[in-house]
Amino acid sequence: MKHIITIAKNTLRETIRDRVLLSALFSSIVVILVTLFIGSISLDQSTRIIVNFSITAIYALQIFVAIFIGSMLIYKEIERKTFYLILPKPIHRGAIIIGKCLGLTATTILVTFFSTVVLLLVLFIKGETSYIGPILVSVFYSTLESILLILISLFFSSVTSPIMASVATIAFFFIGHASSIMQRIFMTTESVILREGMRVVYYTFPNLEKFNIRNEVVYGALPSLTITLTTIAYALVYAVFLLFITNAVFKKKDF
Amino acid sequence: MYSIEIKNVSKSYPKDPEIQIVKNISLSIKHGSVFGFIGPNGAGKTSTIKMLVGLSHPTEGSIKIDNKSPDDPVLQKKLGFMPESPAFYQYLTGYEFLEFVASLFDIKDTDERIEKTLKEVDLLHAKDKRIRTYSKGMLQRLGLAQAIINNPDILFLDEPLDGLDPLGRAEIKKIILNLKSKGTTIFINTHILGDVEEICDTVSIIDKGEILVTGSPSVLSQGYKDLEDAFVTMIQNRRKERGDILIEGH
Known part of the structure; x- marks a missing residue:
């Protein structure tokens, strides 16, 4: 556990220095502030517009960190050969993967925290405190999604170049969001190949739509505790599966 | 008693399984000795050391x-x-980097050990400077510091004297000789032959993945001007046997 924390701390220290990350955080905060003006030109929908734009901006920031910084993480260590100093030390390769994932998750949580605080301040100034709870739940859901994407990008980062890893993770992202709708569409088709093919896609790729409650939040609705617990369990199972396969690949990798 | 035993090891990469970077090498290195693995660039030295430290299989x-x-x-x-x-x-x-390494080794007296190691490699004065400001010699010494922070029984050094000026080389050699006197088994990859004679008890000459000869530097130099002459002649002869093109003038 100590080794995992050591790697996680170092990953956090490395990623928060990334200028791209700081630019993304800055852009997200700017979007949240700009929604104040966009909201003010709409009549009675002002708060909904602020909430809708802002939680989407926070979500985009999380996805950006997971896909683009995650895709670079392992590859950079291989390319720069910094791994040559770590791998021969008494540390399991699996601990490195878990540490890297935790470090980047901590980075995501940190940037999410800053942008969420800005959003809550905006709402507080406007006197719209009723949205705070739903926003926090929505941010929690999107954080779960970003953790899965971090693991997917780490897997690809350990087997291919950052560009290929980003492309593959983006593909996972889109398929993950479209798979439930596609499955529903193809369920009615007469073609067995299409129907069964879609079923395979649906059960292989993570169903990322499970983490999307942004539309509900805009109307102040919250998912039930059962749904939330099921979603957490789903994320956990998928995360363990992703860690398992990334570790299996990484363990056998030659440097 | 042997510390390191390599038996019939070969290495090829999945992308090109036909090409063997290391070809059926066997070595036994005695506990407490300094072993020099010498060969030209691309001979298979780094591939071998990577397998020895678990970076590849x-x-x-x-x-x-x-x-x-x-x-x-x-x-x-x-x-x-x-x-x-x-x-x-x-x-x-x-300092922060050595702290990071020390935690991977679960070293208890971290501060004390880091200070001692930094002193040993003469980097104590630069401990709070960012690594990006270090010179090549300082980076080599920091590389050595992270390798000896755990007081290793067996030390693997890949081209430790490469790219250093004479002063830097002398400093690193001094550290290696000091570790040797403490009984550490040392495996050095190098192509700087003058230093090999000074430091190593046994050497192996490797070329194109094959070990050509193993013995003490003095024994290998017998019948030749020096170790460098022995090295060049042996490699040329082997390449001639294999039908390789020889370097002009040799």
């Missing part, structure tokens, strides 16, 4: 270090490795 054959597999964490606690041109996290200071 042999395609065939076996490697035992103190009767354990190189990626056994119990063994890794007793190993030190300095790669060729070590790369660090540039945003850390020398």
Whole structure:
């Protein structure tokens, strides 16, 4: 556990220095502030517009960190050969993967925290405190999604170049969001190949739509505790599966 | 008693399985000795040392270090490795980097050990400077520091004297000789032959993945002007046998 924390701390220290990350955080905060003006030109929908734009901006920031910084993480260590100093030390390769994932998750949580605080301040100034709870739940859901994407990008980062890893993770992202709708569409088709093919896609790729409650939040609705617990369990199972396969690949990798 | 035992090890990469980078090599290195693995660039030295420290795995054959597999964490606690041109996290200071390494070794008296190691490699004055500001010589010394911070029983050094000026080389050699006097088994990859004669008890000459000869530097030099002459002649003869094109003038 100590080794995992050591790697996680170092990953956090490395990623928060990334200028791209700081630019993304800055852009997200700017979007949240700009929604104040966009909201003010709409009549009675002002708060909904602020909430809708802002939680989407926070979500985009999380996805950006997971896909683009995650895709670079392992590859950079291989390319720069910094791994040559770590791998021969008494540390399991699996601990490195878990540490890297935790470090980047901590980075995501940190940037999410800053942008969420800005959003809550905006709402507080406007006197719209009723949205705070739903926003926090929505941010929690999107954080779960970003953790899965971090693991997917780490897997690809350990087997291919950052560009290929980003492309593959983006593909996972889109398929993950479209798979439930596609499955529903193809369920009615007469073609067995299409129907069964879609079923395979649906059960292989993570169903990322499970983490999307942004539309509900805009109307102040919250998912039930059962749904939330099921979603957490789903994320956990998928995360363990992703860690398992990334570790299996990484363990056998030659440097 | 042998510390390192390499038996019939070959290495090829999945992308090009036909090409063997290391071809059926066998070596036994005695406990407490300094072994020099010498060969021209691309001979297979780094590929061999990577297998010895668990960075890569042999395609065939076996490697035992103190009767354990190189990626056994119990063994890794007793190993030190300095790669060729070590790369660090540039945003850390020398001290912070060693702190990071010390925590991977579960070293208890971290501060004391780091100070002692930094003193040993003469980097104490630069401990709070960012690594990005270090010179090549300082980076080599920091590379050596991270390799010896755990007081290793067996130390692997890949081209530790490469790219250093005479002063830097003398400093690193002094540290290696000091470790040798303490009984550390040392495996050095190098192509700087003058230093090999000074430091090593035994050497192996490797070319194109094959070990040509193994013996003490003085024995290998017999019948030749010096070790360099022996090295060049042996490699040329082997290449002639293989039908390779020879370098003009040799």
